[in-house]
Amino acid sequence: MTAEETLKTPILEMHGITKHFPGVLANDQVDLQLYPGEILALLGENGAGKSTLMNILVGLYRPDKGEIFVRGQRVEIDSPRDAAALGIGMIHQNFMLVPTMTVAENIILGVQDLPFVPNMEEVCRRVRELSERYNLQVDPDAYIWQLSVGEQQRVEILKLVYRGAEILILDEPTAVLTPQESQELARILKVMLTEGKSAIFITHKMEEVMEFSDWVRVLRQGKLVAIEKTAETSPQELAQMMVGREVLFHLEKQACVPGAEVLELRNVASNDDKGLPALKGVSLTICGGEVLGIAGVAGNGQRELAEVVTGLRKVTQGEVLIRGKAMTNKSPLEVIREGVSYIPADRIGVGVVGNMAVADNLVMKGYRQAPLGEGGVLHPRQILAFARQLIEAFRIATPTPQTRIKFLSGGNIQKAILAREIDACHGLIVAAYPSRGLDVGATEAVRKLLLKQRDDGKAVMLISEDLEELFSVADRILVLFEGQVMGVVPAAEADTESLGLMMAGIRQAS
Amino acid sequence: MHFLFEKRQSISRGALVLVPVISFFVSLILGGILLAVSGADPFATYAAMARGAFGSWRNFSETLVKAIPLMLTGLGVSIAFKMQFWNIGAEGQLTLGGVVAAWVALFVSQGLPETMVLPAALLLGMAAGALWAGIPAVLKAYIGVDETLTTLMLNYVAILLSEHLYYGPWRDPNGYGFPGSAQFPVSAWLPRLGNTRAHLGLIFALIAATLLWFIFNRTRWGFELRIIGENKTAARYLGIQIARNIVLALLLSGALSGLAGACEVTAISRRMQQGLSIGYGYTAIIVAWMAQLNPFAVPFVAILMAALLVGGDQVQIMMGLPSAVGTVLQGMILFPMLAGTLFTEYRLRIITPRKSASLEPSTQEVSQ
Numbered sequence: 001m002t003a004e005e006t007l008k009t010p011i012l013e014m015h016g017i018t019k020h021f022p023g024v025l026a027n028d029q030v031d032l033q034l035y036p037g038e039i040l041a042l043l044g045e046n047g048a049g050k051s052t053l054m055n056i057l058v059g060l061y062r063p064d065k066g067e068i069f070v071r072g073q074r075v076e077i078d079s080p081r082d083a084a085a086l087g088i089g090m091i092h093q094n095f096m097l098v099p100t101m102t103v104a105e106n107i108i109l110g111v112q113d114l115p116f117v118p119n120m121e122e123v124c125r126r127v128r129e130l131s132e133r134y135n136l137q138v139d140p141d142a143y144i145w146q147l148s149v150g151e152q153q154r155v156e157i158l159k160l161v162y163r164g165a166e167i168l169i170l171d172e173p174t175a176v177l178t179p180q181e182s183q184e185l186a187r188i189l190k191v192m193l194t195e196g197k198s199a200i201f202i203t204h205k206m207e208e209v210m211e212f213s214d215w216v217r218v219l220r221q222g223k224l225v226a227i228e229k230t231a232e233t234s235p236q237e238l239a240q241m242m243v244g245r246e247v248l249f250h251l252e253k254q255a256c257v258p259g260a261e262v263l264e265l266r267n268v269a270s271n272d273d274k275g276l277p278a279l280k281g282v283s284l285t286i287c288g289g290e291v292l293g294i295a296g297v298a299g300n301g302q303r304e305l306a307e308v309v310t311g312l313r314k315v316t317q318g319e320v321l322i323r324g325k326a327m328t329n330k331s332p333l334e335v336i337r338e339g340v341s342y343i344p345a346d347r348i349g350v351g352v353v354g355n356m357a358v359a360d361n362l363v364m365k366g367y368r369q370a371p372l373g374e375g376g377v378l379h380p381r382q383i384l385a386f387a388r389q390l391i392e393a394f395r396i397a398t399p400t401p402q403t404r405i406k407f408l409s410g411g412n413i414q415k416a417i418l419a420r421e422i423d424a425c426h427g428l429i430v431a432a433y434p435s436r437g438l439d440v441g442a443t444e445a446v447r448k449l450l451l452k453q454r455d456d457g458k459a460v461m462l463i464s465e466d467l468e469e470l471f472s473v474a475d476r477i478l479v480l481f482e483g484q485v486m487g488v489v490p491a492a493e494a495d496t497e498s499l500g501l502m503m504a505g506i507r508q509a510s
Numbered sequence: 511m512h513f514l515f516e517k518r519q520s521i522s523r524g525a526l527v528l529v530p531v532i533s534f535f536v537s538l539i540l541g542g543i544l545l546a547v548s549g550a551d552p553f554a555t556y557a558a559m560a561r562g563a564f565g566s567w568r569n570f571s572e573t574l575v576k577a578i579p580l581m582l583t584g585l586g587v588s589i590a591f592k593m594q595f596w597n598i599g600a601e602g603q604l605t606l607g608g609v610v611a612a613w614v615a616l617f618v619s620q621g622l623p624e625t626m627v628l629p630a631a632l633l634l635g636m637a638a639g640a641l642w643a644g645i646p647a648v649l650k651a652y653i654g655v656d657e658t659l660t661t662l663m664l665n666y667v668a669i670l671l672s673e674h675l676y677y678g679p680w681r682d683p684n685g686y687g688f689p690g691s692a693q694f695p696v697s698a699w700l701p702r703l704g705n706t707r708a709h710l711g712l713i714f715a716l717i718a719a720t721l722l723w724f725i726f727n728r729t730r731w732g733f734e735l736r737i738i739g740e741n742k743t744a745a746r747y748l749g750i751q752i753a754r755n756i757v758l759a760l761l762l763s764g765a766l767s768g769l770a771g772a773c774e775v776t777a778i779s780r781r782m783q784q785g786l787s788i789g790y791g792y793t794a795i796i797v798a799w800m801a802q803l804n805p806f807a808v809p810f811v812a813i814l815m816a817a818l819l820v821g822g823d824q825v826q827i828m829m830g831l832p833s834a835v836g837t838v839l840q841g842m843i844l845f846p847m848l849a850g851t852l853f854t855e856y857r858l859r860i861i862t863p864r865k866s867a868s869l870e871p872s873t874q875e876v877s878q
Contacts, residue, residue, distance in 0.1 A: 312747060333749030342747065350747050353740045360733070364748050367733055376730045 009072060011036045011198055012057075012088075012167055017066035019052055024410055026052040027063070028222040034167065039189065039199045041213035041230070043206070043242055045298055045436075045465050049222040050202045054169050057200075058083040058090045070167075089165035091156045093172050097144045103127065104140040107159050130161055134191050150181035157188065161197075168192070168199040174208055186212055204242070204298055206235035206504055218242055236500040239297065242465075251447055254455060256475040259288030261324070262428050262459035263309065268318035269483075270304050278304040280483040281318070286428070291450065291460040293474025293491065295467065297503055301483035302463045303345065306432050309461065310342040311335035322428065336365065339427035343417055343434050345463075347410065351417040354406030358398045359387035361405045361416055365424035394419040395445070411442030418449055429453055432463045447473050467496055481505045525853050530800045533846035534814070540846075541839045550831055559836070562824020563817035569824075571706030575778065577809070577816035578708070579604065579770040579790040581715035584797030584808045585722055586766035590643070592726070592739045592803050593759050599646065599661030600767040601791025602668035603639040607768025608775040609672045611635035612782040615698035615775070616680065616691055627697040632772045639768015640761040642668060647760030651753035665791070676782045690783030700777035709777035711770070715809060718766055722805040735759055767791060788819070789837075796844050815840060 014032040018025075027049045034040050042050045055061045057068065059077040068075050070086045077083050083090075097106050104123045108114055127140040136154045144152060153173065160168055168189075174182040189199060189212065201212055209216050209230060216233065218226040218241045226241045263286040272278035278301045286292045294302055307313035309320060311332040320328045322338045344350040352361045363383050367373050371382045387401045396415045398408055405413060414434065421429065431450060435443040450473055454460050464470050470477050470491065477494050479486040479502035486502040542552035563573045583600040590597035614631040622630060646660035675691075682692040702709045726732040738745045738752055745752055774786055793815055800814075801807035822836020 310747075331749070331751075332746060333751070336749040344747060349741075350743050353737050353744050355740050356736065364737065364744075367730060373730045378728055378730055378733060380728070 008035045010034055010069075011071055013069040014053070014057070015067045015069070017053060017056060017063045017068075019049075019056060019061060019063050021052075025222050027056070027066075030066075030219070030222070030224045032217060032224075034198050034200060035215075036166075036196045036198050037193045038214040039193065039201055039212050041201045041203060041209040041216040042219065043203060043209055043216055043238060044219035045204055045242060048219040048242075050219055051171060052222075053219070054090060054171065054200065054202060057169065058088060084163055084165070087164060087166035088169070089160035089163065089167070090169040091153065091160065091171065091173060095152050095156055097152055097155060099143070099145040101144060102140065103138055103142050103144065103147075103155050103158075106144060106155060107140075107162050111163060127158060127162065130158060134161065134188055136188060150184065153181075153185070154188070161192070166197050168197065169202070170199060171202045172204075173201070174203075174205070182208075206238045206242075206297070209238060210235060235504040236497065239500045239503050240467075240496055242297075251444075251451065251472045253451060253472070256290055256454075258290045258475075259457055261285055262288050262322065263461070264319075264321040264324075265309070266319040266321070268308055268320060269316045270308050270313055271316060272304055278483050279308065282480075282483070282485055283318075284478055284485065284488070286459040286461055288427075288457045288459050289454055290476070291454050291462055291474045293470035293477040294461060294463040294480060295470055295477050295499055295503060296465070296480035296486075298465055300480045302432065302480060304483070305480065306342065306344075306430050306461070306463060309335075309428075309430050310340060336424070339425060341365075341421035341425035341429045343414075343421050343429065343431040345432035345436070347413050347417060348406070352405050352413055355404055357402045358391070358396070358405045358408065358416060359384055359401035362387045362390050362401075362420050365420050390416075390419040390423060394449075411438045411445075414438060414442065414446060418446060422449060422453060425453070425458060428459045428461070430461045430463075433465065434462070435464075435466070435469060443469075467499060470494075479503055525850075526802060529850035529853065530802065530811075530847065533800075533843055533850050536846040537839055537842040540842050541835070544838065545831075545835070548831075550829065555825055555829060555831065555835070558825050558828050559818070559821025562828070563821040568706065569820065571703070571708045573813060573816045573820045574706075574708040574712060575816075576788075576790075576819050577813045578711040578715055579774055579787070580793055580797050580812035580815055581809050582711065582718065582770035582773070583767045583791050583794035584801065584812050585715065585718050585805055586639075586643075586763045586770070587791075587794045588798035588801065588803040588805065588808060589722065589759055589763040589766075591798055593735060593756055594739055595647065595650065595756060595760060595763075596658045597643060597646070597661050597760065597763055598658060598795060599643060599664050599764075599791070600770075600794045601787055601789065602661070602665035603642040603764045603767035604771035604774070604787050604791050605665075605668040605672050606642045607635035607639040607771030608786045609668070609675060609771075609782065610638035610768075611698075611772035612675075612680075612691060612694070612775045615694035616782070619695050619698055624697040627695070628700060628776065631698050631776055632700075632769060635772025635775075636765040636768045639771065640765040642768070643760045643764025644757060647757045651756040672782065672786060673784075676784070680782055682781075688783075691781045693781045694776065698776055699780055700773055702777060707778060709773060711773035711777060714769060714773065715812075718769075719805040719809055726805070731755070731758075767794075793840060796840060796847075799847055800843065 010033040012034040014030065017027050017030045019027040030049070030053055042053070044050045052061060056063050057077065059079045059082050062078070068077060075086060077086070098109065104120060104127050107127055108118055108123055124140040131138050136158055138151060138154050138158060144155065147155065173185060201208070203209060213230045216228050216230050216238065217224060218238065220242065265282055265284045268279055268282045269277065270279040282305065284292065294305065296302060304313055308315055311330050311334065315328050319326065322340065325338070327335060327338065348354060363372050363386060366386065367378060372379060372386060384401060391398060391401060394415050396419065397412050405416060408416070434450065435446045438446065447469065450460055450462060462470065462474055471494065474491045476488055477491050477499065478488045479499060481503060482505065486507050538556065545552040545555050562569055564570050583604055586603070587597050587600050611631040611634065614634050615627065618630065619627040642664055646657045646664065649655035649660055650657040677689045680691040682690060685692070700709050700711065703712065726736060734750045734755055737748065737750060738755055742752060770790065771786065775782060779786065797808060797811045797815055801811045818836040818839050822833045825831045825835050826833035
């Protein structure tokens with residue numbers, strides 16, 4: 001610790017926070033210190049445990065282990081109400097506002113010591129006062145539905161300062177904002193810091209860390225991997241720490257023998273769920289017997305890329321071709337019929353139906369054909385035999401084939417998805433973060449399976465944030481940044497530094 | 511000390527069975543209190559109700575008469591509920607099924623061979639129910655219109671249409687001014703079982719229950735419906751056509767309610783008149799939930815619900831209490847049911863303040 005830090009006492013400290021979810025260690029002995037008047041950035045990939053840690057802080061989750069100190073006092077935070085009483089407030093990614101109510105009404109919703117009939121004039125006056133003090137420019141009488149996303153966020157901020165929050169937690173606050181609104185937010189936060197408030201900023205974008213924060217803590221797979229002073233680090237360094245460089249194991253990889261072209265994207269553009277451009281003119285090809293790795297920090301168009309190829313998302317411009325056949329904006333079923341398999345990033349929400357049996361989940365691609373089903377009728381015995389075969393071949397650890405799949409571990413759920421998708425595949429596999437959150441053994445199994453598909457002549461698109469995974473599995477690596485291709489390099493020639501630069505948006509000549 | 515509801519990591523199977531059973535008894539207790547307050551002996555009343563509903567073959571057959579439409583509509587809405595489509599329009603689907611079956615019996619039967627009259631009435635009644643559920647299904651599946659509103663509103667349309675018909679154009683000129691149509695020709699009568707009023711609808715309901723079980727557990731379509739009901743995102747990713755399947759499922763849902771209505775007019779009243787439905791379509795919602803959407807449980811729950819209705823009538827005759835006692839009990843079952851489902855997914859944890867916990871940090875700090 002430097003002399004400067006020891007002078008200040010942290011307003012907030014978290015010690016050894018550990019939180020288990022079924023099959024996942026979301027936080028593993030995480031420490032955190034926040035000083036008054038400073039912004040701490042919490043950097044990490046999706047699933048690194050940032051949100052879990054913050055949800056513990058606001059009382060939505062209870063930690064399995066660990067302690068929290070606020071202003072030097074040990075505290076137990078059992079509910080958001082407890083957190084609010086301690087001056088801790090969170091602005092969630094999805095705003096918690098009631099659209100049919102006014103700004104002022106939203107601000108006093110849930111305030112504890114509210115009189116039975118609130119004096120709305122008094123509330124509005126205070127809202128105006130606060131709004132002026134921080135230059136928030138919000139009309140207390142406007143209805144939420146009338147406001148832009150940026151204005152709604154300002155209401156969320158007002159809500160917190162109205163309740164006297166001293167510690168503001170912002171969960172990816174700029175994800176929904178235009179660049180101008182982001183700058184506005186930075187300015188508002190600066191004013192608040194001068195008053196001694198402090199903020200924790202959850203993000204996976206390096207630029208934001210550099211722009212907003214004083215300190216940065218990097219989380220990876222639930223563990224705290226680095227504490228840096230923002231001024232003394234660089235986006236490239238942060239990118240490397242975030243995705244990790246540890247070598248898990250060495251994969252035997254045969255030389256790539258590319259066959260015929262399987263997938264081609266020509267100048268493809270598409271929008272994200274909010275209707276903002278997510279892919280901006282992406283062109284790429286993948287041949288049979290080849291793995292194309294897609295590198296990039298999450299949220300730069302990877303998800304949209306996978307969905308465009310699998311027919312789940314509309315293309316606004318450009319063409320998708322599979323084996324030369326035009327597949328632009330075809331339905332998911334038509335894409336499946338072309339032999340395209342997809343291993344989605346969201347295993348539980350998209351990949352499986354949690355309440356249905358492992359066997360049912362394993363046949364969710366094959367049930368359309370004999371021998372599993374004929375003339376619309378399913379054959380339970382054949383289904384069971386087929387499921388047993390896959391469970392055996394892919395070493396899925398399940399008590400019985402009838403067990404509901406949500407009771408399996410994350411690794412086994414992923415193996416079940418892989419089993420189903422690989423079995424149904426004849427041509428192309430799109431795998432999004434296939435080893436994310438898995439332990440070393442399951443990770444190795446997943447990577448070996450993907451390589452085997454490639455050796456069998458299939459084309460593989462591997463989307464990953466883990467550079468080590470891309471180096472060991474991919475044949476070529478394509479880097480996406482803000483929906484654009486920053487470059488494509490052969491995996492054998494790629495190095496972390498140049499990829500890191502491209503991931504940070506610096507284009508390479510290739 | 512305070513209480514905390516924690517989400518269970520697995521749905522409790524025991525609770526799945528126990529919750530409906532316990533809720534039934536809780537509602538009996540609540541109803542008992544109500545009876546005691548209004549000055550009646552709860553035990554005597556319940557005994558009278560049980561005798562009224564099950565005391566003799568004749569009484570039981572009357573219970574079946576009310577159970578048959580509950581079975582058919584209960585099966586119908588449980589299909590919709592499995593898809594997470596909140597079809598509360600079984601009442602209207604039933605009514606319209608009755609209206610169309612009556613139309614066939616009254617105005618089309620002359621032009622048909624005698625053996626065709628009844629099948630035509632039942633099938634067109636089913637088609638009418640399917641249409642009445644299909645409209646909200648199409649609106650929901652393709653443009654996202656909230657189905658609770660549309661299905662509920664269409665109830666009033668169907669009910670008012672039926673009233674208009676038997677008060678107006680269909681009123682029997684020889685009916686001494688009573689609202690109601692003329693009696694149907696014998697060719698349009700649905701056979702009754704023995705010399706009771708229970709009818710072939712019972713067989714239809716049992717066939718429908720078996721068919722639904724088969725569809726959901728043994729067919730490709732049912733498999734797709736189950737996936738859609740459980741996880742729409744996964745269904746889309748698996749290439750399943752969600753909108754089309756929701757519409758098809760709702761056509762089946764409405765057809766069963768339509769069949770209930772067609773059976774009512776052709777077997778019980780044998781004319782179009784007031785009292786076609788006594789809220790069967792709404793009670794069906796309770797039936798479906800209590801049966802946990804299991805088609806084989808629906809007939810049993812329907813009989814239980816019908817017993818409350820018939821028993822309520824008996825209480826009125828024998829003990830001079832309002833017959834609404836049965837309806838009140840029916841309604842009361844739903845409250846413990848809804849409260850009880852909480853326990854299938856959550857468990858209650860009692861948290862006592864940890865006095866000793868405040869001492870921990872100091873010792874920890876020393877050790878650091």
